Amino acid sequence: MADFQKKINSGALGGVAAVAVVAIGFLAFTAFTTITAGSRGVLLTFGKPSDRVLGEGIHFKIPLVQSIVKIDTKIKKGEIDTGAASKDLQDVTATVAVNFHPDPERVNILYKTIGLDYASRVIDPSVREVMKAVIARYTAGELITQREDVKNNIKTQLQARMVTFNVILDDFSIVNFSFSKGFTDAIEAKQTAEQLAIKAQRDLERIKIEAEQKITQAQAEAESLRLQKTNVTPELIKLREIEMQTKAIEKWNGQLPTYTGGAMPFLNLSAPK
Template sequence: MVQTPSDAVDRFIPRSKLKFVLSGIVVAVIAIWLWPFRTVPTGSRGVVTQFGAIKGIENEGLVVLPPWQHLTLFSVRAEEAQIENADGSTSDTQPVKVSMTVRYSISVDRVAEVYEKYSHDGNLASYVQTATQEVFKAVTARYTAPDLIAQRAKVSADIASALKDKLALYGAHVINIDMRNFSFSPEYMAAINQKVTQEQLRLAAENKVRTVEAEQKQNIAIAEAEATALRAKADGEAYANLTVAKAQAEALRLQNEALAQNRDVLELRRIEVERAKADKWDGKLPEAIYAGAPIPFLNVQNAKQ
């Protein structure tokens, strides 16, 4: 006996209950379709459309919609776009490349505009990459290659400013830009490295010359100080000798003056000494008189007188 599909249904679901099951399924589908409650998560906005036309923008939280309207979630969180090897050329025709990370977000007051013109989910990575390439070319063309290296911070600021103006056209706000892998051609980089090496050698030579000059100046200063010290010492010794000589001369002068003034006093002293000797003499002459020896108390000059 062949079993029909209806027999199989009857086997699992009795015919008396089948209509209730079908009715429940229909009600569930209708309830889901007509369910008016929707949720907009944090960091998003809800774009309400009706038959393709934008009817409004809903903030985060619970949203009640009629069944003929549709809610699309639109991200306003920070997004990032990777730009690899953006190329440009300096004003002195040196090719240059850079890789950047651009972080941006959609301005909340322009969600409807961005949804309608550029993106249904808030992702503008392709627009950001294109805009960054254009801005990088325009900015690097204003600098020479040496200036681009020496003024990298200013170059980065110029790129950020121009990119903000550019992405504002798409309703995006630039949060920050990270520049990385900033490089020139291998030939130019080799020339830069050689120039840096030469500059370092030149600075080292100048430092050595300055060191030698400083040592020479130090030696000259030491020699001048020693010469000054010797000269001061010689002047001091000469002054001391002159002072001593003057003192000695003055002493001799005073002594001579004293002797001249006191000659009579000395003569009296000599007479007193001779008298003292005469008082002590016993009247005997010495038995032996040597040549040149004085004869006591014999004053020939007085005897002649």
């Protein structure tokens, strides 16, 4: 009986030892956490965030007492649709793209004050609020013609706003501006009218140039005729007559004409006497 009791006690001790070994192994395994590239860690002690941010690598934590929240700090991209009113009270719908990431050195404060859903709680509202404020400073036409200036103003204000939430804005772009159908039709009509006006101006310039060319050509021809008349002299006329006679002689074949005429009747020079 005593031996049996000893075996029970021994088995119990062995079981306890085995459990202890497993527990120690489990605790040892969970005591270390790896922070991968592009991430940071927030150490929590009984749920309270630490003032220290954990960088990339292996970190120790006290099992059952501490835990580590991993936060992705790589650049994220989002597209947001928002509506606003322009300075001249035109309804404007805009689609914008934002690239952002949490400030790696302040993720503990971000987690403590906002949490992991900071994109929906900070980015979206900030973009919509800044868009409304900036768009209200421009007319609908200026939003089209000064689009780059509008973009830069929005980006500057958005950067200043987001940094207060420990989020860094990497890039901002306006994907599209949309207006009411009436305003869009008016813009298209204006562009068509401007294009027609440009074409008419070009046609007018072309006609003017062609007319000037014809005038110049006519003036040149008139001047040529005037010079020719001025240069006609008796000597020149005599010279032209001599040139014509010379050419006629060159063409003569040496035979007298069969008939000749004048004051006397025509005679047949080839008839026998």
